[in-house]
Amino acid sequence: MMKICLRLYLLRHGEPELTDGFYGHEDVMLSALGRSHAAAQARALAGHELAAIYCSDLRRASDGATLLAAGAGRPAPVVLPALREMHLGVLERVSFVDAHARYPELVGRGYQSMLAFRMPGGGESVQDVADRILPCVQALIARHLGGPEGSAPAVAIVAHNTVNRVLLACAAGLGPAAFIRFEQSLGAISRVDFFAPCDPNDPWACARLGLCNYVPEAAPGC
Numbered sequence: 001m002m003k004i005c006l007r008l009y010l011l012r013h014g015e016p017e018l019t020d021g022f023y024g025h026e027d028v029m030l031s032a033l034g035r036s037h038a039a040a041q042a043r044a045l046a047g048h049e050l051a052a053i054y055c056s057d058l059r060r061a062s063d064g065a066t067l068l069a070a071g072a073g074r075p076a077p078v079v080l081p082a083l084r085e086m087h088l089g090v091l092e093r094v095s096f097v098d099a100h101a102r103y104p105e106l107v108g109r110g111y112q113s114m115l116a117f118r119m120p121g122g123g124e125s126v127q128d129v130a131d132r133i134l135p136c137v138q139a140l141i142a143r144h145l146g147g148p149e150g151s152a153p154a155v156a157i158v159a160h161n162t163v164n165r166v167l168l169a170c171a172a173g174l175g176p177a178a179f180i181r182f183e184q185s186l187g188a189i190s191r192v193d194f195f196a197p198c199d200p201n202d203p204w205a206c207a208r209l210g211l212c213n214y215v216p217e218a219a220p221g222c
Contacts, residue, residue: 006193010192011064017029037064037218044216052078086128086160089121091107167192171208
């Protein structure tokens with residue numbers, strides 16, 4: 001019988017204040033509904049012991065991680081800039097209306113076409129994001145694989161749409177190019193289980209998707 005040696009929870013941040021424009025590296029805060037999303041995630045995981053909580057340094061993720069860490073006995077979040085969302089170059093914080101007027105050829109590109117394409121103005125491709133996040137996350141997996149007396153620790157990462165899609169695609173054995181196949185709604189929780197024996201140099205070979213894109217119900221009235 002296969003034994004789980006690590007559970008990795010992937011949380012996408014809740015709704016941001018900026019809802020009518022583009023944001024990637026732009027540090028936008030959670031809206032009131034977004035904080036409710038984060039609170040719902042915290043309630044959903046309240047009964048699960050977490051050995052560590054990691055998050056992006058962007059406030060929409062780090063504020064959610066702070067709410068997740070608020071329960072008794074929870075570890076303080078560890079902020080990792082490598083977990084940031086994809087940089088959108090010249091589209092950062094540009095409203096949808098203005099972007100259609102100023103950069104129609106860029107706005108017309110589908111998200112699925114971004115694997116190798118970089119927006120001008122310092123933008124990243126999805127592959128750039130993968131190259132940035134995978135060494136970071138694989139180091140975290142290696143750090144937490146197994147536990148005392150063979151226990152299976154659980155770790156949470158509060159991050160972003162593209163970040164989580166890439167990680168889920170790798171966990172499914174498809175690699176970053178399959179990022180588009182994995183929806184990540186605002187406030188979603190996904191889970192990847194790692195089974196022993198697991199090689200820390202290639203953790204995705206022992207990974208299985210346990211949960212994908214579950215959005216716990218936010219508080220009424222939000």
